Amino acid sequence: MKDLNTTAEIKGAAHQDLKHDSxxxxxxxxxDYTDDIAEPAGTLHAYLGVSTVAHANIRGMDLSRVRAAPGVVDVLTADDIPGVNDVSPTGKHDEPVFPTEKVEFHGQPLFAVIAESRDAARRAAELADVDYEVLPHALDAISARDAGMPMVTDPLKLERGDVAAGLAEAPHRLQGRVTVGGQDHMYLEGHIAFALPGEDDDVVVHCSTQHPSEAQHMVSHVLGVPSNAVVVNVRRMGGGFGGKESQMNLFCAVAALGAKKLNRPVKIRPDRDQDMTATGKRHDFVIDYDLGFDGEGRIQAVDSQFAARCGYSSDLSGPVTDRALFHADNAYFYPHVRLTSCPQKTNTVSNTAFRGFGGPQGVVAAERMIEEIAYALGKDPLEVRKANFYGEIGDGRTLTPYHQEVEDNVIGRIVEELEESADYQARRAEIIAENAKGGIIRRGIALTPVKFGISFTATWYNxxxxxxxxxxxxxxxxxxxxxxxxxxxxxxxxxxxxxxxxxxxxxxxxxxxxxxxxxxxxxxxxxxxxxxxxxxxxxxxxxxxxxxxxxxxxxxxxxxxxxxxxxxxxxxxxxxxxxxxxxxxxxxxxxxxxxxxxxxTPKIHWDRAAGKGRPFYYYAYGASCSEVAIDTLTGEYRVERTDILHDVGRSLNPVLDKGQVEGAFIQGMGWLTTEELWWDDAGRLRTHAPSTYKIPLASDRPRSFNVKLADWSENREMTIKRSKAVGEPPFMLGISVLEALSMAVASVADYRECPRLETPATPERVLMAVERLKAGV
Missing domain, CATH: 3.30.365.10 (Aldehyde oxidase/xanthine dehydrogenase, molybdopterin binding domain)
Structure with a gap:
């Protein structure tokens, strides 16, 4: 063989910038997405018929008008399920494909229409006559808890040290509550499943799921066949963000059920309204905290309770509310700490996985406590953040509330470099001086850190x-x-x-x-x-x-x-x-x-009952600095500038990782500012379409947006090519916008009081906070 040029480089190896393959x-x-797959002759279309009340006993269900509607081939109910009427991802058997006795949220699927066209199925689904015995309902975590409704899963407690003594001995102490809103996934491609029947028990399901094996197992259970009879295919999704981890189970089961019963291909694709009302969202939390700290702003003790709206079934609420506690420390060491979850059942759609999986809600709680301390002591919140950072091995400040040592801490370097590159101190001084002039437009700036644990807390998923x-x-x-x-x-x-x-x-x-x-x-x-x-x-x-x-x-x-x-x-x-x-x-x-x-994944272990272990293989770190301007007459605001420095280890693909950081920041900013979920008194989700639910637009992005990866970082653990995860950690960088809004609002009362903004911090909430501080209420 002839000699080749051995000095050439390969194109597209790890650590190189390379465009997304699609x-x-x-x-x-x-x-090609699932809806682009060519439909064989005879393909049928399914659509869900749903509940029109939030909580009721089903006294009767007359589907005769549905069956008689033009184009209808069949109607599927619980009676058509040959296997198990359940698609619960955790095996708690509390999430029926179709309920038989009780409705537990407005928009709950009751049956599925199978018709010659999607339009025919959709129209027919509206014709059901259901006789309800309406029952009282509770829509949020606090009212459900007060009404004595059960939790959907066992709570978790993380504890270390002597909390009572730590609070009693602290020079300063305060209590507060922060309400953290939910979020719809708003993927570009909605839920869709396309099932093709095969011989014997076989069925092939093309779908848009993040968890093909779970969809496979759910279909097999519903059909009453072994998993080897079910094939699930996923070429690509048009976004997922956690919304397609467990929520696709229902759609796959319905499509497969129809396909096998009728021996014809069946596709189900809800419209956006039904997708939003029938599928779960990010959990919203109400977090109460009791906090002790010293005159330097260093935290002495934390006692906090995390109540979450979980919806009518367990879904993934257990691990989601667990992870909220895992990240309630963010980048900060708590000498004495007790964190308790309350995963509360409510008469709403069952909430589910969402980018960060409960972690962002925990981080918001940590940052609110830092903010409270800063306003109580008249300090720059960044100064308080630095005073509370985790330390180095051997200094006694590295143990998390769940008893894992923080061994790879680089948050100090990340924040120091960003503080300098973003010119934080000079800009903050300028903003304070400008706000002191008392104009209508007030500005704020904040620099917030992120420490995020990487691994599934359910060890077997790793x-x-x-x-x-x-x-x-x-x-x-x-x-x-x-x-x-x-x-x-x-x-x-x-x-x-x-x-x-x-x-x-x-x-x-x-x-x-x-x-x-x-x-x-x-x-x-x-x-x-x-x-x-x-x-x-x-x-x-x-x-x-x-x-x-x-x-x-x-x-x-x-x-x-x-x-x-x-x-x-x-x-x-x-x-x-x-x-x-x-x-x-x-x-x-x-x-x-x-x-x-x-x-x-090596090294990881977790004892949930004891609240101890090493649930995370390593941590990813980052920081963002955001500047905002608000109109104190209307509450409207804009993000003037954001600077980000994020740690992805030795990046597998820097340009893709940078894109993930940018997208995560914008999505996190949207969660905390504009994306508001609202249910009316009847339990109907009214923010159920892009016309009523506001995600960030291109015009909402920071006017100056500077994103940099920490090119000096390399994962100390033996991860793939020494890289670090990038999907979820940068989502929490959006918290810097919330904190900057808080500073701008606080300026109307000379920064004497923490504004305690609830999220999402919509213009209405910003305006109400401004008026409240002006009035001294």
């Missing part, structure tokens, strides 16, 4: 599989258990494979996620997609490389140490062989060119 197709409209084939022409087929929802997971994992084999990225074919190839997948959630699936893919690569190296050494009579992979070639002693040619050789010599990789 970016061009998405911009051009050529990227595993992943991957499957790699090398074909005899040298092309590579990659499949793994993660799902692509726009975050660039497929691109990153393919970059890992490209670097492992030292081939160009274009040589790798990324295929749909399917339960046929990689079984028992974990949800693509908890910011763990790249960590888990990247390592599983790397394991598969190493297996194949080991075989290739052995073959190369034996075929040339050299030591295995003399064989190495270079850019698009294999070096065997003094000989250099082009990659594709060598793969052809290996195939002809009957070398196995396929491998299933596997990875499980």
């Amino acid at each position: 970016a061009i197709k998405q911009v051009q409209g050529r990227a 595993q992943a599989g991957a499957l790699i084939h090398i074909y005899n022409d040298g092309s590579i087929h990659l499949n793994h258990g993660g799902t692509e929802m726009g975050q660039g997971l497929n691109t990153k994992v393919a970059q890992v494979v490209a670097e492992a084999f030292q081939v160009d990225f274009d040589r790798i074919k990324i295929t749909k996620t399917t339960t046929e190839k990689v079984p028992n997948t974990s949800a693509t959630a908890a910011s763990s997609g790249s960590d888990l699936n990247g390592m599983a893919a790397l394991d598969a690569c190493e297996q194949i490389k080991t075989r290739l190296i052995k073959f190369a050494a034996e075929s040339r009579g050299v030591a295995e140490s003399a064989v190495s992979f270079g850019p698009s070639h294999i070096r065997i002693g003094e000989e250099v062989v082009e990659f594709a040619a060598f793969i052809r050789e290996a195939y002809m010599a009957r070398v196995h060119l396929s491998a299933a990789g596997f990875y499980k």
Whole structure:
């Protein structure tokens, strides 16, 4: 073989900027989603019929008009379920596909219409005659708790030290409450499932889910067949954010149920209104805190209770409310601490996973307490933040409320660098001087940190599989258990494979996620997609490389140490062989060119009953500095500037990671400022469409937006290529906007009082806070 240029670099290896593998197709409209799959002849369409009351006994349900409507083929009820009438992700059996006795929230699915067209099914679903015995309902966590409604799952308590003594001995003490609003996922692509019946028990379900294996298991349970009869396929999603982790179970079950009963393909795709009313959201919390601190602003003790609106069923409320407690410290050390969750059942849709999974709500509580201390002592909140940061191993300030040591703390460096690059001190002084002039427009600035634990707290989810084939022409087929929802997971994992084999990225074919190839997948959630699936893919690569190296050494009579992979070639002693040619050789010599990789996260363990363990493999850190301006006559505001420095370890793909940070910040800002969920007294969600629910627009982004990755960082743990997770941690950077709004509001009373803004801090709430402080109430 002729010599090749061994100094060339491969294109698209790990740590390189590389565009999302679907970016061009998405911009051009050529990227296929579930709704783009060609429908076979005879495809039917399903639509849900839903409850019109929030809480009632079902005395009777007459569906005769539904069945008689034009185009209707069948109507599915609980009586049509051959298996188990339940799609609860936690196995608590409290989330029926269709209820039989009781309605527990307004908009709860009661039946499904199967018709020749989606329009026919949608119209027919409105014709049901349901006889209700209406019962009292409770819509929020506090009223439900006061009414004696049960919790949907067991509460968690994290405790360390002597809280009572710490509070009693603290020089200063205060109590307060912060209400943290919920959030709709508002993905571009809504829920959709498309089921095709097969022979015997078989069914194939194409859908938009973050958790294909869970959807597979739920369908098998509902149909009463083994999991091996159900295949779930996901090519890509048009956004997920946690809303498609467990909520797709219902739609998959309905589509599969209809397909198997009628032996025809069935698709279900709710419109946006039904998608928003029938599926869960971010949990809203009411958080009470009792706080002791000294004259320097250093926290001595914290006692806090976290009540959450969970909805009518458990769903993922247990782990979500657990994680809120895990992040109620944010970046701060609490010498004495007691944190208690109250996952409260309510007569609303069952809330579910959302980016950050309860962590953001906990971080808001931590930042509110810091803010309270700062106003009580007349200090800059950043000064108080620094005084409370976790320390270094050995200084007695590294133990979390759940008894995990913070071993990789870089928050001090992150904040110090951002404070300097954002010119925080000079700008704050200028803002205070400008506000002192007493104008209508008031400004505020805040610099807030984030420390976020990475791993599923359910330890068994911290595993992943991957499957790699090398074909005899040298092309590579990659499949793994993660799902692509726009975050660039497929691109990153393919970059890992490209670097492992030292081939160009274009040589790798990324295929749909399917339960046929990689079984028992974990949800693509908890910011763990790249960590888990990247390592599983790397394991598969190493297996194949080991075989290739052995073959190369034996075929040339050299030591295995003399064989190495270079850019698009294999070096065997003094000989250099082009990659594709060598793969052809290996195939002809009957070398196995396929491998299933596997990875499980090391070191982690968690004892929930004791409230102790190491639930997180490592922490990701970041900080943001935001400046705002508010109109004190209307409450309207704008974000003038935001500077972000975020730690992603040694980035697998800096340009994609930067995009994740930017998007997460905007989504977090929206959660805390404009995205308001509102139920009327009858229990109807009134913010159920883009016309009534306000996500941030392009015009709402900071006018100056500066995002930088901490290029000096490298994960001390053995993660994939020493990178760190980037999906969830930067979401909490949006808290800097809330804190800046708070400073601007506080200026009308000369910063003497914490404004205690509730979230979302809509213009109405900002205006009310301004008026309250002006009046001294």
